[in-house]
Amino acid sequence: MSFAGVDVGGGGVRVRIEAGGSSAAGDDASPVPREEGRVDLDRLAARITRVIEDTVRDLRIDRFFGMAIGTTGLPGLVRDPSTLWRALRGRFGLGALVVTGDMVTTHVGALGFQPGVVVAAGTGVITLGTDLAGVWNQSDGWGYLLGDHGGGAWIGMRGLQAALRAHDGRVGGSAALLAHLTARFGHPSELVALVYGSASAAHHLASFAPYVGEAARDGDPVARQIWTEAGRQLGQTAVAAAAGLEPVFSWGGRLFDAADLLMEPFQNTVRTLLPGARFRPPRGTSADGALALARAAADGSVAPHHPYVYVFTEAAQPIGGSAQPSGRSAGSAVDS
Incomplete structure (x- = not known):
């Protein structure tokens, strides 16, 4: 089975790929594309596609059973996360896609799925x-x-x-x-x-x-x-x-x-x-956290009951997420 984790931050786009016993990593250090201050998801999807295609060039991958994208600007500066599902689903044969803030993927990368x-x-x-x-x-x-x-x-x-x-x-x-x-x-x-x-x-x-x-x-x-x-x-x-x-x-x-x-x-x-x-020293990076979320998405164990995580699957409409979070803060993860 193949999985992809994508980290989108102020330093550009970084990906981690896992396919059977093989793994690969790639990146693009260009600034995150924006339009009127918000993340331009169409251009971002095109950039993610290029980085993944370059990264998997030497791997035999038919489809990704799970992919997770942790992006700057979510919530607040990402208008419609389903744009990424529509743009990437067919190209990579996605079984499941998680779109979340890069602070979530950084958290999972650093602490696993533990509180802190x-x-x-x-x-x-x-x-x-x-x-x-x-x-x-x-x-x-x-x-x-x-x-x-x-x-x-x-x-x-x-x-x-x-x-x-x-x-x-x-x-x-x-x-x-x-x-x-x-x-x-x-x-x-x-x-x-x-x-x-x-x-x-x-x-x-x-x-x-x-x-x-x-x-x-x-x-x-x-x-x-x-x-x-x-x-x-x-x-x-x-x-x-x-x-x-x-x-x-x-x-x-x-x-x-x-x-x-x-x-x-x-x-x-x-x-x-x-x-x-x-x-606790971090176990891994934000891209590592995205890869862990991609695996969890593939087996259905990502819980989209909070506003920082959107889950898309083959058999269902997107679930989870909201325009603004409830709770202590409705801020946006800008260029973290």
Whole structure:
């Protein structure tokens, strides 16, 4: 039997394929396609198709018995998840499709199907605290202009602001970050034109986060402070999502690759606010979580009784999901 897990976030599209005893992985790092601020599902379906076709080129797969897609923007910025079912069902002979938020696939990837809190941090930030039954606590996920505190775009933006302060001669600037800005973007005016003229400004801002990391590791105090504050912000977001749950925490997303800069302030903040907190290293990635959901969808064990998960099958109309979630939050997982 063949299964496909798809992770759609600010870093692009990543897939995991399992077919009998074989497995494969592929990705496309282009920004998520959008139209009027929402995820463009028709274009996204075409991109998912291309990535999967490239990934399975050397595998003999007739159909996928289960596929799961964890996407940024759900709920809130995904108008009609059934668009993905209609676009992908015939092409891949789908037996079942789960469409869910990438915070759900990150949670499943990190903790399996166990309760707890998982911080998903990449270009943006969204945190989900859930027992996969009655508790569904979302924290942050409001996009780079209104939230996503501590995420890649947040770090990159603050690094660029410090660089521009140095360019102007203002207090609080960083000559090290200005040097990285010039090497990465050219003159500051080129950066301004790129960011303000872009349909994916968060993507460009987040691309500077690794340079802020490099400056921090080289001893730049401004860059180091940015990462420390990012960890604190992520810790506060995690604790906010823990209501009604055992204090078990994990994490996911490429931002945590900078564990040397992020993990200590993140965990210290959580422990300060919630002294009984316990941390579990993630078992896998969001793409791994999507693959686990694809297997569960194929055997009918995915419960679509909450607003973050839509389930489509050959023999039934789509079940589960709603236009806006009930409970604590109706936010959108923007570029996490």
